Amino acid sequence: MQNCFSTKTHNRWATALEYVKGLLINPSRCHLSAISDNCSIVNNQSFSHFLSQSPWDHQRLIDWIITNGWHLIGKNGALAIDECATPKAGDFSVGVNRQYCGNLGKVENCQVAVFMAYVKNGFRLLLDYRLYLPESWTSDRNRCDAAGIPPEFQCFKTKAELAYELICQAIEAKIKFSFVAMDGFYGKHPWLLTRIENIEVTYVANIGSKDRVIIEKPQYWIPLKKGIRGRKTSLIKILNTVPVRVEEIKKQ
Numbered sequence: 001m002q003n004c005f006s007t008k009t010h011n012r013w014a015t016a017l018e019y020v021k022g023l024l025i026n027p028s029r030c031h032l033s034a035i036s037d038n039c040s041i042v043n044n045q046s047f048s049h050f051l052s053q054s055p056w057d058h059q060r061l062i063d064w065i066i067t068n069g070w071h072l073i074g075k076n077g078a079l080a081i082d083e084c085a086t087p088k089a090g091d092f093s094v095g096v097n098r099q100y101c102g103n104l105g106k107v108e109n110c111q112v113a114v115f116m117a118y119v120k121n122g123f124r125l126l127l128d129y130r131l132y133l134p135e136s137w138t139s140d141r142n143r144c145d146a147a148g149i150p151p152e153f154q155c156f157k158t159k160a161e162l163a164y165e166l167i168c169q170a171i172e173a174k175i176k177f178s179f180v181a182m183d184g185f186y187g188k189h190p191w192l193l194t195r196i197e198n199i200e201v202t203y204v205a206n207i208g209s210k211d212r213v214i215i216e217k218p219q220y221w222i223p224l225k226k227g228i229r230g231r232k233t234s235l236i237k238i239l240n241t242v243p244v245r246v247e248e249i250k251k252q
Contacts (some may be wrong), residue, residue, distance in 0.1 A: 003198045004061040007054075015050045062128050066173045070118045075176035077120030081163045081186060083132070084108040094147045097134040114159050116166040118175065128169060130162035134140050160189045167196065184208055212243035 002094075005012040022035030032051075037046040050056075059215065070077065086099040087110045094111070101110040112132040118125045135174050137144060138156040138173050139149075161184055179202040186192060187205030207213070219240040 001064055004064060005056040010053050012050055015042050015046060017145050020045060020052065035065050061233065068125050070175050073118060073120050073123045073125060076178045077118050079167065079177045079180045080117045080119050081166065081180060081182045082111055083114045083159055085112045092147065094149060095131050095137060097136055112163040114141060114166065116170065118177065130165060132159055132162060147181055160186055160192045164195055166193055167201065179204055207246060209247040210245060212245055214241055214243050216241040
């Protein structure tokens, strides 16, 4: 892991360790000044340079975590998919937009990212993330170029599509997980759940109380035409049961 923070002339491993320690031990807001106050070997200026200008390879670090980190927790855990929003002022931070911010509980100027974590027996490890770019960004090529977004990432993807990318990445990395857990935001996308089923991954996803579900195993086929008038139907229908709302099941 230390190699991820090395360049030809410097190694920022010690700075990285102190920064992570500062994030964990500071009881209040984790700004650089507070972190440096509790650090005896790295000052505020060094932390600032480490975060903004130091050319250490963050993608290499993420790849290392995905490949090796979950071994520290053990196999057969769960992948947890969720999003997190960070309030931001101004218009220049990549992906910033007026959108729902879960941390504030309202629509506000913020950045949103979809995260993937590995969890088991009370242990949690963040594996990777995808920054969400609203269409107001991806439709403005000049704005993306000015913010330094590589051309291959200047395409719009929904949060559910980003979540599916992360799940596929975990499979490619051969992480030994048992199932994927998601909240109702991702559970309301039938295409996402179908894709996860198609790659033979078990999932647990919340759904809304207004959503309709089928309790019995459905039997479906094209119903026979009744009478001689009209065209033959070509629509496949479920004939042995009817969908019911989740809220109706709870009342039973």
